[in-house]
Amino acid sequence: MTNIAIIYFSGYGHTAKLAEAVIQGVRDAGATPVEIRIPEDGVITDADWAAIEAADGLIYGSPTYMGNAAWQFKRFADASSKLWMRQVLAGRVAGGFTVSASTVGDKGETMSWLMTFAQQHGQLWAGPGMLPSNTLAHTPADANWTGFSTGLLAIARSDSSTDQGPYAGDLEAGRLYGKRIAELAARNAPAIAA
Numbered sequence: 001m002t003n004i005a006i007i008y009f010s011g012y013g014h015t016a017k018l019a020e021a022v023i024q025g026v027r028d029a030g031a032t033p034v035e036i037r038i039p040e041d042g043v044i045t046d047a048d049w050a051a052i053e054a055a056d057g058l059i060y061g062s063p064t065y066m067g068n069a070a071w072q073f074k075r076f077a078d079a080s081s082k083l084w085m086r087q088v089l090a091g092r093v094a095g096g097f098t099v100s101a102s103t104v105g106d107k108g109e110t111m112s113w114l115m116t117f118a119q120q121h122g123q124l125w126a127g128p129g130m131l132p133s134n135t136l137a138h139t140p141a142d143a144n145w146t147g148f149s150t151g152l153l154a155i156a157r158s159d160s161s162t163d164q165g166p167y168a169g170d171l172e173a174g175r176l177y178g179k180r181i182a183e184l185a186a187r188n189a190p191a192i193a194a
């Protein structure tokens with residue numbers, strides 16, 4: 001069975017809502033999701049670290065705060081340097097998701113850094129591989145309605161509850177992305193074992 005670690009921080013629940021959709025996608029692929037929600041102090045447990053080491057694929061998630069990942073996620077990332085030194089997580093499929101309130105919101109910076117983080121660990125970054133839903137007929141209920149390709153960039157308006165945001169199309173994109181990462185990780189698992 002393929003294990004996919006979904007490691008994310010969420011201050012107000014919107015990124016957690018997107019993580020739920022990603023987790024559903026991992027399940028849809030027949031893989032086992034391992035949910036690791038980084039707590040408010042940014043410190044994950046030894047059991048979490050062991051689960052990360054055992055994962056076949058990794059999906060990173062953070063809200064966009066001030067144009068980049070939340071500090072709690074960065075704290076986790078800095079702590080992962082102990083694994084980086086031994087390249088323990090190299091060769092694994094990786095992806096990422098972020099949520100912002102504004103339509104652009106500078107969340108491309110967050111995604112760019114998540115990719116850099118994965119590359120420092122020697123991972124195989126996979127984007128969502130979805131065409132954009134960018135015609136006049138499309139709405140925020142359609143997957144990839146904003147047209148991302150590097151990772152999953154979702155929107156939850158600043159006054160939205162977690163029932164109102166991220167948009168339905170972003171949640172569906174999250175499900176499809178989780179499924180894609182799990183399927184790619186299953187194909188790649190023999191290469192990690194070798």
Ligand SMILES: Cc1cc2nc3c(=O)[nH]c(=O)nc-3n(C[C@H](O)[C@H](O)[C@H](O)COP(=O)(O)O)c2cc1C
Nearest residue numbers: 010011012013014015063065066067100101102105
């Ligand atoms: C400290 C802070 C900084 C933020 N910075 C940005 C930003 O740079 N761009 C943006 O569009 N939204 C920004 N937001 C809005 C959040 O990205 C948005 O509310 C997101 O849904 C929060 O996710 P969460 O509920 O998982 O914490 C910021 C929110 C906070 C609390």
